[in-house]
Amino acid sequence: MLRQRRPKVPDVPLLMTPGPTQVRENVRIARAYEMTNPDIDFKFFKFYRKTCLKLAAFMNTESQVLILSGEGMVALDSACASLAEPGDRVLIIDNGIFGEGFADMVKVYGAEPVVFKGERTRGISYENLREFLEKDSDFKFATIVHCDTPSGVLNDLKEICPLLKSYGILTVVDAVSSMVGEPLFTDDWAIDICIGASQKGFSAPPGLAFLSISPDAWAAIEGRKTPIPSYYCNLLLWKNYFEDAWFPYTPPIGDIFAFKIALDNVLKEENALRRHRKIAKAVRKAVIRSGLSLYLRSDYCSTVTAVNVPEGIDGEALIQKMKDEHGILIGGNFGYLKGKVIRIGHMGENARLEYVSETLKALQLTLESEGIFLRADMESVFLEEMVKKR
Template identity: 55%
Template sequence: METKAYFPGPTRVRENVRQARSLETMNPDMDPQFYEMYSKLGKDIGRIIGTENQVFILSGEGILGLEAACASLTEPGDRVLVLDNGIFGEGFADFVTIYGGTPEVLKFDRLREIDTSVLQEFLDKDHDFKYATLVHCDTPSGVLNPVDEICPLLKKYGILSVVDAVASSGGEPVDVDKNRIDICLGASQKSFSAPVGLTFASVSEAAFRSMEARKAPIASYYMNLLSFKDSIANQWFPYSMPSSDILGLRQAVDNILEEGIGELQKRHRNIAGAVRNAFRDYGLKLHLNSGYSNTVTVVEMPEGIDTVELLLRLKNERGLLLSGSIGYLKNKVVRMGHMGENANTEELIFVLEAMDSVLEGMGYIRTSNLKDLFLKYLG
């Protein structure tokens, strides 16, 4: 039986993206055409995430960008504010510690978005931080944090911001420049619907000035964002770029621009809203109380339904791979990714019909079916 995966990334890859990766490539070290293509791709990604800052494509999965930001900014003894309302939020503290910084973890309610008033109250008392880290969409819980409130507030206190937008960029508005985000990090395998393997990073002039003003050298070669600053102008990269992967991302970005950035985000918004409302009417509880992302929905199973058994039966009986979660949510919730190429009606009908069938087989008493509820709300 063929299996289909609806994880919150990696997402399905369109055929024209796969074909683009098979093309004969330019020499990424020597060919001026490659630098021209790379530069234009960075600018087009900038259009999608709303920035005129330089955008660099790095060879490595999205975690590379998170660590690279911390490696490039952190000096021994630096105090760094880590905003934590989810698993990936708290994970930034590890990167800060690795590079000699001192993380101050500010914890928030994990069932909702970060409360900016709580952050404001904290910063009024203590704002001696070089930079702050936060996650836009925390995929283990599906929470979406208000970067439009948080990052301007941090800037008011002179604090640089590092934003993990890996699971949000493309499917959600990020608006880097409008929201005054200093380093914004994304990846190829989520809403951009290219294969795993590339990180992109937009870096503000303020962030570069902070890196240049360091007393201690950046304690990494591969994760040194400063080494990319003049790479286009000088036509020199610190390491050879993965040209085939970048050609695939080039095509994936073209797909987004052809659809239209606004239309892409509207598609995510409409599908996510219909999925959430369908689950509510069906009788399943959304994990969060508020702060729902349009790229991933997380639901709790009713009493008597074992999450591990549900996921196993979905795979074996219906050929569907859905995801549980990690950390404190392991074996407690089911996550459905509806981002990028996976955010389409036909595929979600398959997912919802499979869940309906397996839940009924496990003894869940329902008064309606997920497919009809989804289509009702989709309009």
């Protein structure tokens, strides 16, 4: 099989992290378009709104979608700031590092986080959550991560969010790492606030976050008893931006131009979901056949693979050596997974045969240089899987 190798760029590694991801040339060019003044040029208001509507269609929602200035965290914070009030009980559905992080966010705004803990190596159990809610369902909203990036675990929103909604609980979903690589049906799955970002599956530069806001979520935000304790993260300021021809703050016009092109790239592709799914399955097969082990037991997301580091090897040092000697940068980890689990980000532009095969080859060579010899050649197994008809 003929494969093109990436042209070597001095001091710039091949970016195979689970976000930020590689950025296609037409997206980089769009970021350099001539500027206007987005605060007073009504053509830009129309461009911004059209981009939001196109994004809403991609997310399968009829709810309002907003694009915010700031990486994904600004949308998470905006959702919590705009919904949470002092004394509110918020259900934190936690089976990963980012899932548990929502507890700290809602505390900032005076809410009381109540944590429902799932297993860290698999998706949230619908039955366990249902049993929990039968005993306690007095929550204003619940937070859940679709793909918890440090582990790559995928939670079944199609089952979980309608269950929460049946108890009158609003849902705030972090879908930053799952978008483009996994199906997402925001309205059908009863998601009230669904959050994404530019730098992962969409393969645009970091700097933009976006979210959909359902009518129920708007009603809760507008019906607050206390003012929203933030200006920048106050979603109410955005509700009528188009009708009023007024942005709460100057939007980063270059980033939005670039994101629109990145979104078009995704929409023009015949089947991005199939590409991600096929790449992910082949990577997992290569890891297992080699004798390495996956961190997860089940419920794998198609955008990232988490691999246990062999005993006696420091994962962070392994990543640095792979970058220094092979010019390829994969993901490290956080918290209890730091140094123990490494991650290959096969999302967006990263999810291409030539990039992934080059990454697996470099990882194996780096492990061998540390005295870890594998049972199979990962690059060869990956390529064999990729040529199989599904």
